[in-house]
Amino acid sequence: MTEDLSSFPLHLEGANVPMVRFAKVTKSYGALTVLDQLDLDVATGEMVTVIGPSGSGKTTVLRMLMTLEKINGGVIYVDGEPMTHMEKGGRLVAADNAHLRRVRSKIGMCFQHFNLFPHMTALENCMEGPTQVLGLSKAEAKARAETLLEQVGMAAKRGHRPAQLSGGQQQRVAIARALAMRPKVMLFDEVTSALDPEVIGEVTNVIRKLTSEHALTMLMVTHQMGFAKDISDRICFFYKGKIEEQGSPKELFDHPQKPRTQQFLSAVREAI
Amino acid sequence: MSYLDFLTTYGPRLASGTAVTVGQFVLASLLAVILAGTSGLMLLSASRGIRGTALTYVEIFRGTSLLVQLYWIFFALPIFGLTLEKFTAGVLAVGLNGGAYGAMLVKGAVMAVPKGQWEAAIAINMTPTRRMLRIILPQAVVIMLPGWGNLLIEILKGTALVALISVTDLMFEVRQINNASFKSAEAFGTALLIYYVLARFIVTPGMRGIERAMARRMGRA
Amino acid sequence: MTTAWDWAFAAEILPRLIHATGYTLLAAGGGYLIALILGLALTFLQRSRSRVLTIVVREVMEFVRSTPLVLQIFFIFYVGPQFGLRLSPWTAGMIAIGLHYGAYLSEVFRGGIESVPKGQWEAATALNLSTVKTYVRIILPQALPSALAGMGNYLVGILKDTPMLAVIGVTELLHAANTIGAESYRYLEPYTIVGLIFLLLSLPAAALIRSAETWVRKKLGLNA
Numbered sequence: 188m189t190e191d192l193s194s195f196p197l198h199l200e201g202a203n204v205p206m207v208r209f210a211k212v213t214k215s216y217g218a219l220t221v222l223d224q225l226d227l228d229v230a231t232g233e234m235v236t237v238i239g240p241s242g243s244g245k246t247t248v249l250r251m252l253m254t255l256e257k258i259n260g261g262v263i264y265v266d267g268e269p270m271t272h273m274e275k276g277g278r279l280v281a282a283d284n285a286h287l288r289r290v291r292s293k294i295g296m297c298f299q300h301f302n303l304f305p306h307m308t309a310l311e312n313c314m315e316g317p318t319q320v321l322g323l324s325k326a327e328a329k330a331r332a333e334t335l336l337e338q339v340g341m342a343a344k345r346g347h348r349p350a351q352l353s354g355g356q357q358q359r360v361a362i363a364r365a366l367a368m369r370p371k372v373m374l375f376d377e378v379t380s381a382l383d384p385e386v387i388g389e390v391t392n393v394i395r396k397l398t399s400e401h402a403l404t405m406l407m408v409t410h411q412m413g414f415a416k417d418i419s420d421r422i423c424f425f426y427k428g429k430i431e432e433q434g435s436p437k438e439l440f441d442h443p444q445k446p447r448t449q450q451f452l453s454a455v456r457e458a459i
Numbered sequence: 460m461s462y463l464d465f466l467t468t469y470g471p472r473l474a475s476g477t478a479v480t481v482g483q484f485v486l487a488s489l490l491a492v493i494l495a496g497t498s499g500l501m502l503l504s505a506s507r508g509i510r511g512t513a514l515t516y517v518e519i520f521r522g523t524s525l526l527v528q529l530y531w532i533f534f535a536l537p538i539f540g541l542t543l544e545k546f547t548a549g550v551l552a553v554g555l556n557g558g559a560y561g562a563m564l565v566k567g568a569v570m571a572v573p574k575g576q577w578e579a580a581i582a583i584n585m586t587p588t589r590r591m592l593r594i595i596l597p598q599a600v601v602i603m604l605p606g607w608g609n610l611l612i613e614i615l616k617g618t619a620l621v622a623l624i625s626v627t628d629l630m631f632e633v634r635q636i637n638n639a640s641f642k643s644a645e646a647f648g649t650a651l652l653i654y655y656v657l658a659r660f661i662v663t664p665g666m667r668g669i670e671r672a673m674a675r676r677m678g679r680a
Numbered sequence: 681m682t683t684a685w686d687w688a689f690a691a692e693i694l695p696r697l698i699h700a701t702g703y704t705l706l707a708a709g710g711g712y713l714i715a716l717i718l719g720l721a722l723t724f725l726q727r728s729r730s731r732v733l734t735i736v737v738r739e740v741m742e743f744v745r746s747t748p749l750v751l752q753i754f755f756i757f758y759v760g761p762q763f764g765l766r767l768s769p770w771t772a773g774m775i776a777i778g779l780h781y782g783a784y785l786s787e788v789f790r791g792g793i794e795s796v797p798k799g800q801w802e803a804a805t806a807l808n809l810s811t812v813k814t815y816v817r818i819i820l821p822q823a824l825p826s827a828l829a830g831m832g833n834y835l836v837g838i839l840k841d842t843p844m845l846a847v848i849g850v851t852e853l854l855h856a857a858n859t860i861g862a863e864s865y866r867y868l869e870p871y872t873i874v875g876l877i878f879l880l881l882s883l884p885a886a887a888l889i890r891s892a893e894t895w896v897r898k899k900l901g902l903n904a
Contacts, residue, residue, distance in 0.1 A: 518879075518883065519875075519879065522878065522879045522882045522883050523840065523875045523878040523879055523882070524840040524841065524842075524843045524854075524875075524878055525840070526843040526844060526846075526854060527843055527854060527857075527871060527874050527875050527878060530854070530857070530858075530867075530871050531871040531872065531875060534861060534867035534871060535868040535871045535872060538684040538867070538868045539684060612745075612746060616746075616747065616748040616749070617748075619748035619751055620748075620750060620844070623750075623847060630748070630750070630751060633751075634754070637754075637758060641762065642762070643754075643755070643758035643759045643761070643762045644755075644762055644763075647751060647754050647755040647758065647759065648755065648759075650751055651743075651747045651751055651752070651755065654746065654747045654748060655743050655746050655747050658747070659742065659743075659746055
């Protein structure tokens with residue numbers, strides 16, 4: 188990343204600092220550009236859903252925010268300070284591991300394939316982060332884990348291993364596990380795409396509860412349009428690595444302006 | 460004495476030792492292939508007697524040490540009237556040992572050929588022998604080749620032990636050179652290099668070539 | 681053919697051979713421990729960011745695996761004194777076994793680690809687990825069951841290779857049999873008994889390894 192970063196601020200200042208800011212972010216795999224100078228702000232407590240055809244770059248946005256992918260251009264800010272970069276001698280340079288770990292603690296993620304640790308029970312999965320990373324005592328971690336499992340409706344199965352749980356149950360445990368780290372930003376990457384239709388509701392209900400009960404900032408990628416329209420504050424439609432159109436759910440779903448958005452939405456409606 | 464001097468002085472002995480090692484390797488490998496093919500198929504027989512015989516052979520030679528087998532063949536067999544010349548004893552021991560491991564490769568590969576192939580052969584009324592020779596074995600050979608690649612390297616390494624019954628192979632020559640000159644690093648180091656070259660740059664590429672040729676025949680390359 | 685086998689002689693030498701078996705087991709156990717530690721170290725070295733280091737380590741491992749153990753034993757035992765470092769037969773022998781089998785075990789560990797699904801690494805990153813904690817608490821426990829079969833096979837392999845140590849004077853089973861043979865000119869009984877002892881050690885060991893794998897899977901709840 189030998190680009191000129193002098194135009195990017197060292198900190199975000201002002202009254203309404205967004206919780207997440209993508210500033211001219213570019214991501215490419217070799218010759219293929221997946222994200223092209225992306226500018227995206229997510230305000231504190233906002234729930235933003237990203238939709239779009241496959242290959243449009245939507246999952247990449249989440250993965251970069253979770254530091255699972257490196258960015259090739261631009262800067263990502265979290266909670267006012269740069270995440271992908273850090274300040275050194277008054278300038279922005281690529282972040283080192285210590286800095287990444289520090290900022291990463293503000294982000295939590297749930298995956299399409301849950302990725303629960305198979306050799307631990309549901310309770311142990313939720314206690315792992317708090318004990319090993321946050322340094323909580325076993326008793327504190329256990330109490331926190333049990334409360335969260337209660338909230339997602341999995342308290343009764345806390346002694347079960349992932350292999351003994353259904354997909355919907357595993358995903359709910361995964362949500363509790365991520366919340367146990369008390370992140371400021373929660374990312375949901377197609378969390379219902381691998382589930383049987385009849386259990387999708389269990390998971391979307393849990394997320395629904397989260398939006399009403401917590402002051403969490405959330406970023407979600409999903410194909411569940413009805414659900415997205417219901418709970419999101421804003422919808423972003425991605426096309427070929429850029430935001431084609433964005434707006435409130437009502438605006439975007441009911442009155443899409445751009446032809447590509449209209450095309451995508453009608454194709455999705457047909458599929459249902 | 461520089462390393463170059465060392466090589467010129469002892470070159471001929473190293474060369475003759477290597478020749479004996481290669482001879483042991485080729486003959487032992489041939490024996491191993493024949494034994495593995497036979498006993499591998501025997502392991503799949505419906506007859507318990509045939510299976511049992513093959514299994515006994517395999518378990519004994521896989522469950523005991525090659526060096527012990529070598530010593531037994533050379534020192535203990537004479538008591539039963541079978542005195543073998545040491546070169547032969549070496550080939551026999553390494554071959555028997557390699558054949559036992561190879562038998563499991565053959566068995567595994569034949570069992571890995573998809574069931575549908577057997578059924579198709581039966582459906583066109585092939586005799587069991589025809590079926591095995593023309594349909595099953597060709598496919599099994601392709602499956603077992605990578606495993607044989609590794610086994611051949613093990614057989615090559617195994618031939619080094621025949622030096623301990625005084626077969627004048629590379630190991631033997633190098634020990635003599637060491638005893639005479641005390642240049643251990645040069646002597647044993649050169650031997651290590653020669654074995655490495657034989658394994659990495661002759662046996663392995665050779666096997667890869669055979670694998671590619673077989674894959675082409677199967678239409679997969 | 682009258683039985684060439686002398687039962688009285690066999691009974692006479694049995695205690696000595698059983699005593700030597702202890703040394704065989706010691707050599708095997710010690711060599712295996714060194715191989716385990718070295719193997720793990722080599723696996724992590726191979727995963728380093730430096731491409732040069734990775735390539736060098738892999739070539740060295742390939743070299744060690746492609747050359748005879750008996751030759752490596754000689755090398756380590758004799759080359760030391762050439763540069764002023766005297767190693768006892770036991771030390772040289774265990775180092776050689778440790779190196780040789782460390783290279784093999786490293787491949788087993790590598791295979792085990794690579795069999796763990798990528799999603800597990802990502803989940804660990806998402807929870808901000810440190811690299812060490814990720815390996816120790818998440819990855820290695822899942823890598824263990826698939827690595828166990830290989831680990832067990834090489835333990836049996838080491839056991840069967842301990843006779844090579846006789847050539848540098850380690851007083852294990854084959855060494856004892858050689859001595860008995862040289863003293864009494866009777867080779868049939870000592871070598872046959874040694875062969876039987878190895879059979880008696882290695883066959884149950886193979887069965888034990890299989891049940892160990894099942895037990896570990898159960899214990900970790902990985903019954904998939």
